[in-house]
Amino acid sequence: MRLQDKVCIVTGSANGIGLATARKFAGEGAVVIVCDLEIDQVEAARQELRADGGRVEGYRVDVSDRASVDAMVEAIKQRYGRIDVLVNNAGITRDASLLKMSEAQFDAVISVNLKGTFNCTQAVAASMVEQGAGAIINTSSISGIYGNFGQSNYSASKAGVIGMTKTWARELGPKGVRVNAIVPGAVATDILKTVPQKILEQVENACWQRRIGRPEELANAYAFLASDEASYINGAVLEVSGGVSA
Numbered sequence: 521m522r523l524q525d526k527v528c529i530v531t532g533s534a535n536g537i538g539l540a541t542a543r544k545f546a547g548e549g550a551v552v553i554v555c556d557l558e559i560d561q562v563e564a565a566r567q568e569l570r571a572d573g574g575r576v577e578g579y580r581v582d583v584s585d586r587a588s589v590d591a592m593v594e595a596i597k598q599r600y601g602r603i604d605v606l607v608n609n610a611g612i613t614r615d616a617s618l619l620k621m622s623e624a625q626f627d628a629v630i631s632v633n634l635k636g637t638f639n640c641t642q643a644v645a646a647s648m649v650e651q652g653a654g655a656i657i658n659t660s661s662i663s664g665i666y667g668n669f670g671q672s673n674y675s676a677s678k679a680g681v682i683g684m685t686k687t688w689a690r691e692l693g694p695k696g697v698r699v700n701a702i703v704p705g706a707v708a709t710d711i712l713k714t715v716p717q718k719i720l721e722q723v724e725n726a727c728w729q730r731r732i733g734r735p736e737e738l739a740n741a742y743a744f745l746a747s748d749e750a751s752y753i754n755g756a757v758l759e760v761s762g763g764v765s766a
């Protein structure tokens with residue numbers, strides 16, 4: 521029970537890695553705030569996790585819309601008086617090669633992955649500083665480190681997430697708030713649905729463990745960084761990829 525009674529927000533938690541992380545956190549004793557774009561998906565996730573005995577609340581939130589983030593954060597503060605952990609997990613892809621990428625594709629990915637991470641963090645940071653404690657975990661990607669064909673927008677957003685992580689770790693570290701980033705490799709979720717099978721096989725072969733990751737394997741890393749076991753880890757960029765190289 522490493523997160524007993526901690527109030528934890530996991531963005532984009534109706535599916536994939538976010539849902540697995542919400543499940544893991546609930547199992548570690550946390551009060552979990554599930555939030556995502558579609559209210560019916562949020563409700564389904566909330567019910568599933570509650571059926572397992574978790575303490576879970578759900579909100580419809582678009583992380584790229586500051587007003588919707590602020591409304592959720594205010595509601596949580598009213599109800600619980602604190603926010604202990606934020607996992608910035610919500611993310612999207614809109615892949616196209618440089619020569620074909622539209623401005624709309626570029627802007628959409630930056631506004632969810634990069635600005636969404638900024639929005640949620642800024643919305644909770646003041647409370648964490650006031651508490652003198654908190655943990656924020658951002659989600660980058662191996663594309664943000666090595667680049668990836670067709671992902672100018674995505675790799676820029678995920679490299680930017682690392683830049684913000686290091687900046688916030690410096691700014692908030694002295695105030696008791698730790699900020700770290702997880703760098704997932706390829707993980708079996710809906711986000712890979714648009715990736716052709718041939719490319720997926722190449723991705724699998726490029727992994728030193730020769731396989732795609734499971735959402736639960738990422739959730740374990742988020743739980744560790746959220747917990748007091750990681751009390752001296754700040755500004756770290758933890759790759760959870762089975763090992764990859766450029």
Ligand code: NAI
Binds near residue numbers: 537555661
């Ligand atoms: P997913 O597509 O299964 O889940 C992402 C969730 O984020 C969805 O529930 C979606 O509705 C939600 N979301 C999207 N835009 C949102 C918005 N504006 N506001 C709130 N929620 C929003 O994807 P997956 O794989 O679980 O990805 C989770 C994170 O991990 C993302 O940041 C992704 O970029 C990152 N990642 C995933 C990898 C993978 O291979 N699955 C690899 C590297 C990074």
